[in-house]
Amino acid sequence: MARLKRLGQPVVSEDNDLRIRAAWLYHSQGLTQKEVAERLGVSRGTVIRLLNEAAERGDVQIWINESESACVALASQLEQVFDLDEAIVVPGASGDAAARSVGIALGQFLSQVVTEDMTVGVGWGRTLTASLTSLRPARRSGVKIVSLLGGMVEARDSNPLEFSWRMATRFGADCYLFVAPAFVDSAETRTRLIEKCGLDRILELAKSLDIAVLSVGDIGRESTSLSASMVTGEELGEVVAKGAVSDVLCNFLDRDGRSVDHPLNERVMSIDLDRLRKAGHLVIATGGAHRAVAIAAAISRIGCNTLVTDETAAAALLDLKAG
Known part of the structure; x- marks a missing residue:
């Protein structure tokens, strides 16, 4: 795999990030202009422009400005440590x-990497919802947006189905909704809904995802994950007792990325995580140091090509890996 190519000109805030990343890789890491271009997924001409702008703006002195280079350094370490x-x-x-900040970065990223005829699977959560504020793509023909999770009867902060529809609208894309509640009463009901109610079309589309975009929730008694509000306190206590630390599409995972042995994991209406792992490019967008264990568990289970996060989570992830 390789990082996704950007289309068009970056928005202002992302151009700033690219400029600092290019300067840091070239001056601090000693990469050639060609290597920097390959690392950033842009042309060599763009790298030359970014380096010239960095010099003119004073970003390049004896060192790269620390306030911005810290994030670039963390990003480079994450790429190496988590492959x-x-x-x-x-x-x-x-x-x-x-x-909000991670979501804005995600929206800028998706605005530039989604190309014509792509099939994009999406999860849900506060971070993904926040991405809509900066999602300003050019219209791409043939794009399909596929919801990877059922919805909520009582929508609060976010709803998987609503988010999928809003994202599809931004792209002018066809939208395929996972029209079912996020959890059903039994594994048998789940099977019947998939086989008898047209949801097999969603599963078929999920076999050929070009990009899958997810957020990861932390699971515990002090959990801030939205999925925690969708189960009873007793159920939450049971999955925590089973070792759950991570929520991916309302699937509860332990520290090693294994699904915990609990009926909730058999009743969730989502794309199977093992199928999700086969997506062409998997994007995880989640921030906060308290979610480092959850993010690491998710990466162990489904992999990750692009991680969008903040510096507190990045530092915690690196500490976790080092320890």
Whole structure:
């Protein structure tokens, strides 16, 4: 795999990030212009322009400005340690601000990498919803947006089906909704809905995803994951007791990325995680140091090509791997 090619000109804030990344890779890491271009997924001409702009703006002195180079350095380390095609790291924030900043970076990324005739599978969450504020793609013909998870009867902060529809609207794309509740009453009901109610079309599309875009939730008694609000307190306590630390599309995973042995994992209406792992390019977008264990578990289970996160989560992930 390789990092996805950008189309068109970057938006202002992403151009700034690319400029700093190019300068850091060229001056601090000693990469050639050609190597920098390959690393960033842009042309050599773009790299030359970015390096010239960095010099003119004073970004390049004896060292690269520390305030911005810290995120670039963390991104480079994440790419090496977790074998990623690309890591995008934004400055740290707390609470909902973390979801917004990571989401904005995700929206900028998707605006440039989704091309014509792509099939894009999407999850849900505060971070993905925040990506809509910066998602300004050119219209791409033949794009399909596929919801990877059922919806909520009582929508609060976000709803998987609503998010899928809003993203499809931004791209002018066809939208395929996973029209079912996120959880059903039994594994048998799940099977019947998939086989008898037309959801097999969603599963078929999921076999050929060009890009899958997900957020990861932390699971615990102090969980901030939206999925925690969709199960009872008793059920949450049971999955935590089974070792759950991570939520991927409402599938509960332990530290090693294995599905915990609990009926919730048999009742969830989502794309199978092992199938999801086969997507052409898998994007995880999640921030916050408290989610480092959850992110690592998700990567162990489904892999990751591009990670969009903040510097607190990035540092915690690297510490986790080192420890």
